[in-house]
Amino acid sequence: MVERKKQMSRDRVSRLINWGHWFAFFNGLLAMIVGSRYLSSVGYPETWYGWIYLTVSTIGQFSFLAFIAYLICLFPLTLILPYSKILRGIAAVIATLSLCILLYDTIVYADYGMHLSPFAFDLAWADLNALLHGTSYIVTPLAIIAIELTAANFLWKRIEKIQKLNLGNKVITLVGICFVSSHLIHIWADAADMTEITRFDEAYPLSYPATARSFMESHGIDGSPMGNNANDTTSVLSYPLQPLFCQADTQTNVLMITxxxxxxxxxxxxxxxxxxxxxxxxxxxxxxxxxxxxxxxxxxxxxxxxxxxxxxxxxxxxxxxxxxxxxxxxxxxxxxxxxxxxxxxxxxxxxxxxxxxxxxxxxxxxxxxxxxxxxxxxxxxxxxxxxxxxxxxxxxxxxxxxxxxxxxxxxxxxxxxxxxxxxxxxxxxxxxxxxxxxxxxxxxxxxxxxxxxxxxxxxxxxxxxxxxxxxxxxxxxxxxxxxxxxxxxxxxxxxxxxxxxxxxxxxxxxxxxxxxxxxxxxxxxxxxxxxxxxTWIYIGDSRIFAIYQQTEVTVIDRHGKYRIYDANYEHRLGKKMSAPELIQVMRESRRLYNH
Missing domain, CATH: 3.40.720.10 (Alkaline Phosphatase, subunit A)
Structure with missing residues (x-):
């Protein structure tokens, strides 16, 4: 009897784990749909190989994120609380929160050109009213949790049928191939300076594609810079914004000495x-x-x-x-x-x-x-x-x-x-x-x-x-x-x-x-x-820059880490950034991009 109970418990846990994997895969698909919003900021590929890379990168990245979320949040709960009704409810809530964070990140990225970080979050929180319009921030989470609860119950009731189809290994193989292929393609693109591919480097959150330099260093080869592979978002940039109308009365010679x-x-x-x-x-x-x-x-x-x-x-x-x-x-x-x-x-x-x-x-x-x-x-x-x-x-x-x-x-x-x-x-x-x-x-x-x-x-x-x-x-x-x-x-x-x-x-x-x-x-x-x-001046590039304000200087790197100094750059100040001015800065850095 004891052995039978243990076996039933193992079977229940096994079924919950199988269900969790499919639920994670489903949320990976939802994350891909939400993640498509990033492309409105960085632009779509213009070549066939750009589309191939974007496809395998999207499948690999969002499936990986969904699996990591499952592994960290749901898998331990499966072992601690192996009760399907409780677990399905908790899973739906966690998935909803994760997708809402992802959706919020797409909004922040579209407005400021960076993903959520302590700096970006502080900035976005101060500018919350401008980022969130209407009642969509209420309706959207309700719609997502309704979808999640429906999907969780649907998968649980049909988990045996899904297992009989033997699709699990095929899905894992597909996702694995996409994940590895995206990194291999990026190594080639980095070495060949293919900006059509490398311009998507920072489009997705928590994305760290392998580069030619890192690949060579990991294999004991002295890697050297292979060209400028910085984030490139040009297909949606307008310069100038309007046709120019110029008519000089006289023609003055101009000498500029730099x-x-x-x-x-x-x-x-x-x-x-x-x-x-x-x-x-x-x-x-x-x-x-x-x-x-x-x-x-x-x-x-x-x-x-x-x-x-x-x-x-x-x-x-x-x-x-x-x-x-x-x-x-x-x-x-x-x-x-x-x-x-x-x-x-x-x-x-x-x-x-x-x-x-x-x-x-x-x-x-x-x-x-x-x-x-x-x-x-x-x-x-x-x-x-x-x-x-x-x-x-x-x-x-x-x-x-x-x-x-x-x-x-x-x-x-x-x-x-x-x-x-x-x-x-x-x-x-x-x-x-x-x-x-x-x-x-x-x-x-x-x-x-x-x-x-x-x-x-x-x-x-x-x-x-x-x-x-x-x-x-x-x-x-x-x-x-x-x-x-x-x-x-x-x-x-x-x-x-x-x-x-x-x-x-x-x-x-x-x-x-x-x-x-x-x-x-x-x-x-x-x-x-x-x-x-x-009242501010932007100094630097997209990797590290300083905002010179009237009484302080804020230095920010591409990961959103920031340090604040006094006006003479002599003492580091232990204070929060001045959000209103920095919001203007980030607006200016995105102003020429079409959304």
């Missing part, structure tokens, strides 16, 4: 005497910020006027900035004078497409390349007989470089808080800036006064030779840069309100090209000639 790694706090009368005096004699913006801490994001924000979060979008591999396109359509000659490595560094492949490039070799270093860049520009400028727009990029400060035989300035005492190695870099950096100052003087010597001149830093600089440390650092030293504009026939002025690279494109489009569009049609910024209404 200097890599030019810190605002290092420009003084001793280190850069010519540039310092030039700032005093023209319009100087004393609180100006780049859009990033490296060349890619800084130059992207400078020429496109958009946040670095858009930089990975495929549309910018074929769509040049509206700024350069508009100059070209207005009949300007466009010249680009740039070191060879920077010519290849643009995060957007079409960033320089409208220019006629004249590239300087860097065989003997970046300072020597800058000398050639200046010489190339002088030669080009001397033969121009039409209106022109020139972009001249200098790089020496990025590498603390000066030419062989260069006679610089005397060293000075560095800040006592710097480490010994940083003190050496500090003075070497000053030598590099002094060299750049000489080049600025040589460039501007023969530029007519009726030329509009813009001089700024692409990004800032911290005193380190560690590239990883420089990439992660978003302090004012890395992002605060000088900006000087020489307007023909204008008097000197100092602008003390905060400005950023995002405002340069709207300023030139409005005041030089005579464009009448609202600046939000093509940029994240407003004209530099009036204070911006926004």
């Amino acid at each position: 200097i890599d790694s030019l810190r605002a706090d290092m420009v003084d009368s001793k280190t850069m005497p010519f540039f310092h005096q030039y700032m005093e004699n023209n319009q100087s913006f004393t609180q100006h910020y780049s859009g990033g801490n490296q060349f890619k994001t800084g130059m992207f924000s400078l020429l496109y006027g958009l946040q670095g979060s858009y930089g990975d979008a495929r549309i910018f591999n074929s769509t040049s900035p509206v700024l350069t396109k508009s100059f070209q359509q207005a009949g300007y000659q466009l010249g680009l004078f740039i070191p060879e490595t920077n010519r290849k560094l643009g995060s957007a492949q079409a960033m320089f497409n409208d220019f006629t490039p004249i590239v300087a070799k860097e065989t003997n270093g970046s300072a020597d390349a800058d000398l050639h860049t200046v010489a190339h520009f002088k030669q080009w400028h001397s033969v121009q007989n039409k209106p022109w727009f020139a972009l001249l990029n200098l790089k020496a400060p990025e590498n603390f470089d000066t030419p062989v035989g260069f006679l610089g300035i005397e060293t000075v005492k560095a800040n006592v808080n710097l480490h010994p190695a940083q003190k050496v870099l500090f003075n070497q950096y000053r030598q590099s800036l002094y060299f750049i100052d000489n080049q600025l003087e040589a460039i501007l010597a023969n530029i007519p006064q009726d030329t509009l001149v813009v001089i700024t830093g692409v990004n800032g600089k911290i005193f380190t030779s560690n590239n990883d440390e420089a990439l992660r650092n978003l302090s004012p030293e890395s992002v605060k840069v000088p900006l000087v504009i020489h307007w023909p026939n204008a008097i000197a002025a100092k602008v003390k309100y905060r400005t950023s690279h995002y405002g340069i494109v709207p300023t030139l489009m409005t005041h030089v090209l005579g464009c009448t569009n609202n600046t939000t049609d093509y940029s994240a910024g407003r004209s530099l000639l009036q204070p911006s209404k926004e």
